[in-house]
Amino acid sequence: MKIYHNLSDFNKLNNAIVTIGTFDGVHFGHQKIIKQLVEKAKADGGESVILTFFPHPRMIIDPENQDLKMISTINEKAEILKSLGVDHLIITPFTRDFSNQIPEDYIKNTLVNNIGTKHIIIGYDHRFGKDRSGNLSDLKAAGLHFDFTVEEIMEQDIHDVAVSSSKIRQALLAGDVSLAADYLGYPFSIYGRVIKGDKIGRTIGFPTANIFVEETYKLIPGDGIYAVTVTMSLEPAQTNLAIDERSRNSTSVLDSQYSTFKGMAYIGQRPTINGMTRNIEVNIFDFNQEIYGQDIKMNFLKFLRHDVKFTGLDALKLQLQKDKENTLGYFKSLESE
Template sequence: MSSQADVPPSPEPAAVVLDPDRPVPDALRGAVLALGNFDGVHRGHAELARAAAAMAREQGTVPAAFTFEPHPRSVFRPEEPVFRLTPPALKFELLAAAGLPRVFVLPFDRDIASIGAERFVDELLVGQLGAAGLVCGYDFHFGKGRTGSPEMLQAHGLMAHVPVAVVPPFSWRGEAVSSSLIRSALQEGDVARAADFLGRPWFVRGIVAHGDKRGRDLGYPTANMHLPRDCRLRHGIYAVRMRIDGDWHDGVASFGSRPTFDDGAPRLETFVFDFSGDLYGHKVDVAFVDWLRREAKFDSLEALIAQMDADSLRARDILAKTPPF
C-alpha cells in the first residue's frame, strides 16, 4: 500500500458566513478567491489552493476559499442526499490545511440559485467581497440555470480588471481526480484507492456513544459512532486508525448493521488495539486504511470471535506496514 499524506491536525479555520444583503467588513475584502464546493478537499482541490496562493502572492493579498453550504443537490433533490465526503466543519479544517485558512460560506437555497451568473460575479464576488482574483476548476458552473462557466468568468473578470485563473483537470495515476470518483471508491469499500486520490486517508469524526456492550462480552470492547445518514461507505470490516486526544492508535472497525445480532441501523464500531481508556463522550477521528472483508452473519459466537481474532491479526499486519500519520 502506498504511503499517504498526513491527516491534518485540527486548526481553527475562519469560516465567514455570507449574507448577500449585508456588507462584508473591509478587513475581509480583497482576497483571491478559490471557488468550488470542495467536498473531500482532494488532490484536485489542492491544485486550486496552490493556484490561489500563487495569484495572492502576485496581488499582494491572501488566498481564501468561497464555497456553498448545504450541497446544492440537497436543495434540489432532498430525497436523494449526496454522500458528503466531508461535512462543513471538516471541510473548513481541510481547506485551512491546504492553504486556504479563510473560508467564505454562502448559504445555498433556491433564492441564491436564482441569481443570474453576471449578477453573482458583479454583486457578490467583486462587489461584496472585493475579490482581487478568482480561481476555479475547468468544470465550475454557477448562477441561475448554471449558466456561469469558467469562460464567462474569465470574460467578466477581464471587464472588471480582476484576474481569473482556470485550473485544468488534475490527473493522478492516469485518472482525473473528482469527488464522484472518491465516493464510488468508498461505496465499493476501496478505502485505499479513495485515500490515494484524496492525498490522505478518508476519515470521519464523531462522538463515542454507548452501545449494547456486546463487544466487551466478546473480548473486543468497541468505540461506537453513528455516521451521517448520507454515508454510503460499504458495509464491512476495515483496518483503521483512531485519533484520540491528538494521538493515532491502530485498530480494526466494523461498519454495518451487525447481521449476527440485530440487523440494526448502520453503526461504526472500532476496536482500538492495546488501549484501555474510557472513550465515552470523546470526540475522535477514525481514518480508514484498508478493506478486510464484507460484513457477514455467523452461526455461533465462537465462529464470530475466531473471525474477529483473524481480522485483528490481519489489521495489525497491514497497519504495521503503513507509515505513521
C-alpha cells in the first residue's frame, strides 16, 4: 500500500475506486466497506483508494473540545488498512480552508482532478463540504457530469453491523477491552516508548516498563490491571523505531524480527504511593532485559481489576502476585481453547 500525506503527492489514476472517511479503529463496520472497495477495484481492473483525514475533523471544527480521543493513531490505522489489501491511502491534512470548500469544488478538485475517481463507495449518510452541506444526491448528480458512479452503502447494512467508533471508545474507557475487541475484530493496542520510571516495582519483585505514548490524541483505556501481550524487537539496531507519525509507516512491529511476550499492564495514578500523574506500565513475564528507548506494541486482552489504594507496598505486592496468577490463568485458558 502506498501512503500519501497530501493530495498534491498523489498522481491521478485512470480508474480509481474510492471511499472516504475517518475510519477510526477500522472496526468491523469499516472493514465491510473496505473489503467491498478492494473487491470492486479487482473486479473493475482499477486501484482502491481511501481518502482519510488528519487531524480528525472534529478536532479542527471544535478545537475547544479536548475530550475526543482516537481509537487508532494515523499509523495504526494505516497498518490495518494495508493488511486489508488497500492500494492507496491518502491522508489529507484537515484544515479550516479544506472544510470550507463548497461541495461542488470538493468533488471537482479532490475526487475528480486529484484522484481520478471512477467509482465511489459511500455511506447513505455521508456529508462533505462547507457546513457539511454536500450529500449523496450531490455526489450522484456530479457523477453524471464527471463520469463516475456512486455505490451507496444502505442504512440497513450499516445498522446490521451494530458497531460504531463511539461504542468502542465507551467500552475502552470503561476498561472493557474484551467488548472493544469484539467490535474491532482484533485486540485494542497502544504503541509507545519505554522510558525511565522511579523503579518502585523492582523493590517488590514486579519490575515494570513505563510506556510513553507520544500521540496525545490516542485513547488510553480506563484505569486498572490488564492481561496483555507485548511485541518488540530485541535487536539493538531496531530501537527507536518509527515513533513519529510518518516514519512508523515503513516498519511494522508485527514483522518477523519481533518477539512477543505475555504480561500484565497497569494504568492509573498509583494511589498506594500517592502518585500525581497517570502512568502506563507493564510487567513483562520471564523477561529481564534493559529496554529503555525501545518502541513496543501492547495488546490489551482482558480487564483483570480496577485500580485500588492499598495500605502499603507489602499489601500491593500480595495483590500483584494474585494478579499475575490470574493473568497466567487467563493465558492458560486461551491455550486450552
